[in-house]
Amino acid sequence: MIELKGLSKSFGKKTVVENVTLKIQSGAITSFIGPNGAGKSTLLSMVSRLLDADTGEVLLDQSDVKKMKSDAFSKRVAILKQANHLNVRLTVRELVSFGRYPYSKGRLNEEDNQFVDKALAYLNLTDMQDKFLDELSGGQKQRAFISMVIAQDTEYILLDEPLNNLDMKHSVQIMKILRKLVDELGKTVVIVLHDINFASVYSDRIVALKDGRLVKDGPTNEIINSESLREVYDMHIPVQVQDGCRICVYFNSHN
Amino acid sequence: MLVVTVIILSVISLFIGAIDIKPSDLLDWESLETQIFLISRLPRLFAIILAGAGMGIAGLIMQSLSRNKFVSPTTAGTLDAAKLGIIISMLFFSGMSYIGQIMFSFAFALIGSFIFMQLLERIKFKDAIFVPLIGIMYGNIIGAFSTFLAYEANILQNVDSFFQGSFTLVVSGRYELLYVAVPAIIIAYIYANKFTVAGLGEDFAKNLGLSYRTVLNIGLIIVAVISTTVVLTVGIIPFLGLIVPNLVSLYLGDNLRKTIPHTIFMGAAFLLFCDIISRLIVHPYEIPVNTTVAVIGSAIFLIMLFRGKAYAQK
């Protein structure tokens, strides 16, 4: 289990994450939601060790992540950041193969190759596995990155706005894959989402941040309601139930 | 294909020069031709191959680590810093041994490229063309300082001829330092996967459990070792480290485990070719190889710039 204890982070004088304490439930999808600049990405970066917290700690099964060896950590926690500017000419397959780097250090064995094949197939990339990344569209590239993280085969998968650039079909497909990873393989997924309806339909728990503070943390159905969402987004968000899913219809809301 | 090209160019290189040597002459062990062959031609060939391969690899590593296609030892201040190191060692530590000078120059090259990488981290605006321009300016500042020192001490001419970039002076006994590039290239190959992962950027690298800083530092050490040995034995060879890795990247991509062997052979072939031209164009005299490299290299570089601007910025 991942536990965040009193995490804070400032850039200059500006505190962007303030005293966040929360437990991330294992074997579930937790969505981080909140307005732009709320501190979601910063929080995720601290959990994944890409950024050092000013105060507080992140515990992975009770041990401080800062004290873990980097290759041991990379076999347990994978992160994909929000914006990825790669100007490297690798083929899709090469990139996904580097997802196995924590295990293979670049020399793939039979098992590694199976993981790579599976991760490619999951994201419908098998046909374009020999294309160079710079020949792909934004969404195809994003799928290649996600595929790499899946090939990394970690217990914890952290994704910062992975649906960026993706069309509806692929967005749904990826959320279904994440569901499958959780339900069938027992993985734990933490995902930053702006599309509140994807968060509502696919996640088990929701964590809402606002101005660097934790404002909501609970099971999805307790948070997807107009009252709670007003606290997070300062706007009126009507919620309708459709086929058992709570759908937010906010497109022409007047505060 | 590349290997065959290197072999053919090598043979040509061995049998051209001020004195005609025919393969049959070599049968006579005592002949003047054989002596020239052993003392001058063979060392020259080895020096060209090592320098070409080395500069190619140094450029490749820098491009991967800086994540910019237009960075190379010549556009990152590495060579200028190595040169400054030599001048300072000549001026202020005149009693210094040759090995001492080498180490001095190496330390400067290392610090010089390290400072450049630090500069890069602080620049927010990482345009593909802008970064090497900064590197060139940075190199020029170091270079201006070197020139000033050399001028003050009246050794400007010495220094200029020292860094002319020529294989004429390469005879046995004067080029062996270049062999240091061999282990450096081998280490580069062993680290190939790490460099590729580092080239994905710090966040990707850390996610994959790579100790990013360590790999960066090892890469810079390899670059400094190669650059120093090349500068000290044959002088500054411009452009090679820039264009050869880019040409390889065009058809092979950026996975260093794949590209390193090609870069080695293409670097060697390119320099062999330039050297042969340098020796034929005013036969029986020759022009400095770095002049030829600069002319051919800048032409290729310009083509790359215009055709490849889009690709480099992706």
Ligand SMILES: Nc1ncnc2c1ncn2[C@@H]1O[C@H](COP(=O)(O)OP(=O)(O)OP(=O)(O)O)[C@@H](O)[C@H]1O
């Ligand atoms: N490296 C940095 N230096 C200075 N300020 C930063 C830095 N990174 C983030 N910030 C600031 O921290 C705040 C939180 O940023 P963060 O990226 O965590 O927000 P976010 O919730 O992910 O927003 P978004 O939904 O737009 O991605 C913002 O106000 C941002 O300007």
Ligand SMILES: [Mg+2]
């Ligand atoms: Mg963000």
